Amino acid sequence: MKEGMTKKTNWTAMVVLILGLSAIAFPLYMTLIIAFKQPSEMTTSVSGILSLPKTWSLDNFREAMRVTDFWNSFKNSLLITILTVVLSIIIHSLMGYALGRNKSHSKFYSFVYLFIVSGMFVPFAILMMPLAKQTAEMGLSNWFGVILLYVVFYMPMNILLYSGYLVNIPMALEEAAKVDGASTWRTYWKIIFPIMRPMHATVAVLTALSVWNDVMTPLVIMAGSEQNTLPLAQLNFQTQFGTNYNLAFASYLLSLIPILIFYLICQKQILNGVVNGAVK
Amino acid sequence: MKNERKRTFLLITIPILALFVCFNTIPLIRGVIYSFTNFKGFGTYDWVGFRNYIDLFSDARVGKSYLFTFKLAIVTTVVVNVLSLALALALNSKIRAKSFFRGAYFLPNILGALVVGYIFNYFFTYILPAFGSMIGSESLGSSILSNPDSAWIGIMVVCAWQAVAMNTIIYISGLQTVPEDVYEAGGLDGATGWKQFRYLTFPLIIPFFSINMVLCVKNFLMVFDQIMALTKGGPAQSTESISYLIYNNGMSGGQFGFQSANAVIFFLVIVTVSVAQMKFTGKKEEQL
Amino acid sequence: MKGNAIGHIGISLCCMAAAAGIQGCAASGDSNKTVIEIVQYKPEAAGYFEMLEEQFNATHDDIQLKISSPNDAMTILRTRFIREDYPDIIGIGGDINYSYFVDAEILADVSDYAGLADIKQAYRDIDEALELVPTEGTYAVPYVANAAGVLYNRDLFEEHGWEIPQNWTEFTALCDEIQSEGILPFYFGFKDTWTCLAPWNAMAVSLAPADVTKQVNRGETTFAEEYREVSEKYLDLLQYAVGDPFAYGYNDACTAFARGEAAMYPIGSYAIPQILSVNPDLNIDSFVMPANDDAAQNTLNSGIDLQFCVMADCKNKEAAYEVLDFLYEEENIQQYIDAQIAIPCKEGDFTLSPMLDGMNQHIAEGRMTDYQDHYYPSEMAVDAQIQTFLLQKDVDAFLQKFDTDWLRYNRDIIRMVQDYERTHGN
Numbered sequence: 001m002k003e004g005m006t007k008k009t010n011w012t013a014m015v016v017l018i019l020g021l022s023a024i025a026f027p028l029y030m031t032l033i034i035a036f037k038q039p040s041e042m043t044t045s046v047s048g049i050l051s052l053p054k055t056w057s058l059d060n061f062r063e064a065m066r067v068t069d070f071w072n073s074f075k076n077s078l079l080i081t082i083l084t085v086v087l088s089i090i091i092h093s094l095m096g097y098a099l100g101r102n103k104s105h106s107k108f109y110s111f112v113y114l115f116i117v118s119g120m121f122v123p124f125a126i127l128m129m130p131l132a133k134q135t136a137e138m139g140l141s142n143w144f145g146v147i148l149l150y151v152v153f154y155m156p157m158n159i160l161l162y163s164g165y166l167v168n169i170p171m172a173l174e175e176a177a178k179v180d181g182a183s184t185w186r187t188y189w190k191i192i193f194p195i196m197r198p199m200h201a202t203v204a205v206l207t208a209l210s211v212w213n214d215v216m217t218p219l220v221i222m223a224g225s226e227q228n229t230l231p232l233a234q235l236n237f238q239t240q241f242g243t244n245y246n247l248a249f250a251s252y253l254l255s256l257i258p259i260l261i262f263y264l265i266c267q268k269q270i271l272n273g274v275v276n277g278a279v280k
Numbered sequence: 281m282k283n284e285r286k287r288t289f290l291l292i293t294i295p296i297l298a299l300f301v302c303f304n305t306i307p308l309i310r311g312v313i314y315s316f317t318n319f320k321g322f323g324t325y326d327w328v329g330f331r332n333y334i335d336l337f338s339d340a341r342v343g344k345s346y347l348f349t350f351k352l353a354i355v356t357t358v359v360v361n362v363l364s365l366a367l368a369l370a371l372n373s374k375i376r377a378k379s380f381f382r383g384a385y386f387l388p389n390i391l392g393a394l395v396v397g398y399i400f401n402y403f404f405t406y407i408l409p410a411f412g413s414m415i416g417s418e419s420l421g422s423s424i425l426s427n428p429d430s431a432w433i434g435i436m437v438v439c440a441w442q443a444v445a446m447n448t449i450i451y452i453s454g455l456q457t458v459p460e461d462v463y464e465a466g467g468l469d470g471a472t473g474w475k476q477f478r479y480l481t482f483p484l485i486i487p488f489f490s491i492n493m494v495l496c497v498k499n500f501l502m503v504f505d506q507i508m509a510l511t512k513g514g515p516a517q518s519t520e521s522i523s524y525l526i527y528n529n530g531m532s533g534g535q536f537g538f539q540s541a542n543a544v545i546f547f548l549v550i551v552t553v554s555v556a557q558m559k560f561t562g563k564k565e566e567q568l
Numbered sequence: 569m570k571g572n573a574i575g576h577i578g579i580s581l582c583c584m585a586a587a588a589g590i591q592g593c594a595a596s597g598d599s600n601k602t603v604i605e606i607v608q609y610k611p612e613a614a615g616y617f618e619m620l621e622e623q624f625n626a627t628h629d630d631i632q633l634k635i636s637s638p639n640d641a642m643t644i645l646r647t648r649f650i651r652e653d654y655p656d657i658i659g660i661g662g663d664i665n666y667s668y669f670v671d672a673e674i675l676a677d678v679s680d681y682a683g684l685a686d687i688k689q690a691y692r693d694i695d696e697a698l699e700l701v702p703t704e705g706t707y708a709v710p711y712v713a714n715a716a717g718v719l720y721n722r723d724l725f726e727e728h729g730w731e732i733p734q735n736w737t738e739f740t741a742l743c744d745e746i747q748s749e750g751i752l753p754f755y756f757g758f759k760d761t762w763t764c765l766a767p768w769n770a771m772a773v774s775l776a777p778a779d780v781t782k783q784v785n786r787g788e789t790t791f792a793e794e795y796r797e798v799s800e801k802y803l804d805l806l807q808y809a810v811g812d813p814f815a816y817g818y819n820d821a822c823t824a825f826a827r828g829e830a831a832m833y834p835i836g837s838y839a840i841p842q843i844l845s846v847n848p849d850l851n852i853d854s855f856v857m858p859a860n861d862d863a864a865q866n867t868l869n870s871g872i873d874l875q876f877c878v879m880a881d882c883k884n885k886e887a888a889y890e891v892l893d894f895l896y897e898e899e900n901i902q903q904y905i906d907a908q909i910a911i912p913c914k915e916g917d918f919t920l921s922p923m924l925d926g927m928n929q930h931i932a933e934g935r936m937t938d939y940q941d942h943y944y945p946s947e948m949a950v951d952a953q954i955q956t957f958l959l960q961k962d963v964d965a966f967l968q969k970f971d972t973d974w975l976r977y978n979r980d981i982i983r984m985v986q987d988y989e990r991t992h993g994n
Binding site for chain 2 (some may be wrong): 640642643646647648649650652669670671672673674758761811812814815816829945946947948955956959960969976980
């Protein structure tokens with residue numbers, strides 16, 4: 001009897017979930033239909049708001065791409081995200097390794113570890129004004145400066161993750177390699193780095209999601225350089241859209257599509273990564 | 281051999297530490313230094329001692345932004361945690377198409393907050409009032425973003441819409457750590473429904489609860505994108521978050537020095553809140 | 569071995585940094601032309617400036633002109649100034665930002681620029697008045713002015729036989745009449761806080777002394793004294809406005825007015841191009857805000873909408889002057905004022921847009937007063953304070969806060985002026 005009970009579908013939960021789903025789907029549905037409509041189709045009546053567009057023309061998207069220079073911002077966003085992820089994996093895992101292996105027996109390393117990890121509490125708000133000045137003095141008011149900053153901003157979190165993961169990797173593995181005469185550096189790349197692959201995935205997902213959607217850093221560092229990231233382009237062209245909400249929504253949708261595709265393909269990795277990152 | 285290992289570690293640590301100091305510690309110190317000046321961001325400036333700090337505590341606009349930010353953070357944290365706990369329980373129960381639901385419910389979290397804000401901005405300005413007038417509701421008939429008393433609710437909804445996804449996923453992974461036999465044992469003692477949740481499930485997922493609390497409070501205290509997209513701090517300066525005020529007045533409003541002082545205080549507030557939270561949840565976990 | 573590999577990462581990082589640096593330099597150093605970069609703050613005139621840029625570059629071999637018209641240019645300019653990354657010329661309004669830039673000594677003295685002689689003295693005086701403390705030099709060349717009053721739908725007015733009001737009583741009577749015929753008198757877009765300033769300025773010029781801010785700085789009067797009437801009359805206007813003016817932004821208000829949803833829109837002439845972009849056939853005219861009950865006291869609210877300043881950092885001032893010569897050619901100015909419905913600051917025979925007909929007399933007679941908000945410090949956010957006031961409708965609280973905030977945000981300026989006056993025996 002008990003067996004039967006646990007196998008039964010929980011219909012109350014199903015109903016709640018389906019209702020809840022509409023709260024997620026509705027704004028997305030509205031985005032989709034507004035992006036396809038023409039300004040003349042926009043009315044204030046409820047049925048008019050909900051109705052499907054008369055034609056599914058791609059004109060709004062073409063125009064939005066032209067106005068916001070979509071491909072250029074897309075390219076910038078992609079470049080910044082990929083380089084940040086690659087650099088983060090290399091630099092943060094190395095640092096996590098160096099700190100994780102030494103912080104228990106060395107005052108210096110445990111201090112550095114705490115010093116960097118406590119950087120998590122530093123809000124961007126306090127850094128942004130001095131950084132705007134500093135990056136400019138260093139000639140870094142461009143995408144490269146933005147990448148460097150990301151590598152620094154996500155360092156506390158990622159080092160926490162890597163050094164936490166390292167606890168589970170037995171020293172014996174490294175010692176065996178050492179007996180074979182491999183240097184520490186070589187041992188790291190040959191043995192430790194590959195073993196940390198699950199953590200690399202987590203770091204990649206977390207960093208990529210944050211970087212891709214971030215507005216503030218490029219806003220402060222690159223403003224006026226005529227280089228946009230995708231979110232920054234939405235902000236900068238806000239007035240250009242005027243009251244042509246259809247054009248604006250086409251542009252919003254365009255900026256959401258890349259990450260949606262990424263999510264559809266890597267959903268499992270993303271969910272795992274996010275959970276690993278939060279739960280450590 | 282031992283030396284080689286030591287040297288390698290030092291060679292890794294020093295340059296990366298230097299990078300961190302260069303782009304985190306030094307700007308932090310510079311921020312503190314600017315907070316003692318009347319710098320506008322360009323031109324010359326004078327040292328003004330603690331004047332900025334004294335002004336901060338008498339500045340109604342700054343005070344208002346702290347109140348708003350905390351109100352938003354606390355209410356949103358509560359709303360998000362209640363909703364996501366309920367969703368997690370539902371998603372963890374015996375349902376069909378489980379992975380589809382889980383995937384769909386996480387979707388809002390991957391979307392950029394700025395664009396989501398713009399979409400909701402339109403929703404609050406045009407769509408919701410249309411529904412409001414259809415059902416004849418006076419209060420919903422106009423945009424909730426145009427009223428200083430209700431604009432924060434709009435921002436809360438947008439923050440929650442995205443944040444629920446994240447917290448739900450974390451609660452689910454918490455619920456999965458609860459062994460099946462706990463329920464079976466509880467079922468024999470007559471613990472079902474609310475009682476089962478209150479006395480069996482919840483105590484076991486407390487660590488996940490505290491993770492969510494820390495995540496939420498910290499994120500919402502730093503809220504920026506949603507403000508930028510929805511209200512730009514208005515109406516009547518009722519929705520200026522601390523980050524937004526620092527950005528807006530510090531970068532473009534000519535208050536570089538003054539807002540640096542604000543940022544220093546904000547930094548101290550964040551540290552205090554985080555430490556307090558960790559202490560508190562740490563104690564709670566010990567008790568259980 | 570290991571040293572090598574670490575060196576490898578180090579080298580590649582350096583290379584990337586260097587590559588980024590080179591990329592930055594390459595943009596400016598690829599030819600021996602002088603590059604003059606202009607950033608101007610009116611995005612609505614982007615098309616005009618693109619055209620000018622093209623024309624200029626086609627006719628000049630030695631100078632390459634680059635004009636950008638970004639949105640929210642003031643934020644971008646300020647951010648760039650924080651980074652000490654200055655364009656050669658900036659196109660800004662004659663407002664407090666200009667005062668700050670002069671004070672910060674980041675603008676070049678252009679008193680040796682020959683074209684200045686052709687600029688109307690009235691506008692050069694406005695720039696002088698904007699300087700926080702008087703200076704020797706001249707730091708801007710006024711380009712065009714705007715005028716703020718009330719835009720109205722000429723067809724609607726003719727259709728119903730409504731008359732242009734000359735004083736406040738006539739104005740409110742007109743609003744009552746329009747309302748009684750089931751038409752909305754005003755649209756507002758108060759969600760964009762700056763639009764709250766438009767009616768405020770238009771009324772304040774006729775109801776408060778032109779130099780009220782300077783009087784307050786000298787401690788001779790208070791805003792509670794001078795702005796009470798403006799505040800009360802502003803609240804009167806509100807009852808004729810669209811139901812929830814705080815729900816809509818500037819764009820929404822322009823669109824609504826363009827579609828004939830309201831008979832009038834109290835805003836500056838700068839809004840006309842935006843309105844026409846929605847409805848090119850709309851027959852718009854404007855009149856001076858009749859805020860005072862004595863028609864003779866009503867003055868037109870007009871200030872410098874766009875002026876060009878050469879930055880102190882500009883490497884090649886001669887090239888910059890050559891660009892200015894081009895910008896101030898009469899046919900170019902005429903094109904600008906046609907497109908943007910502006911008033912030229914240069915002497916000469918220009919044709920004003922018919923959409924300024926109702927203001928023509930004031931313009932011809934020179935009965936114009938600069939915007940009062942051009943003297944408000946931006947960090948005081950007077951626009952948001954007015955928005956708050958319009959929502960709460962508490963005149964006393966608003967004015968009291970205005971006075972206390974004013975002293976706080978202006979204390980450095982007040983001290984500077986006092987120092988100046990002491991040393992200059994004033």
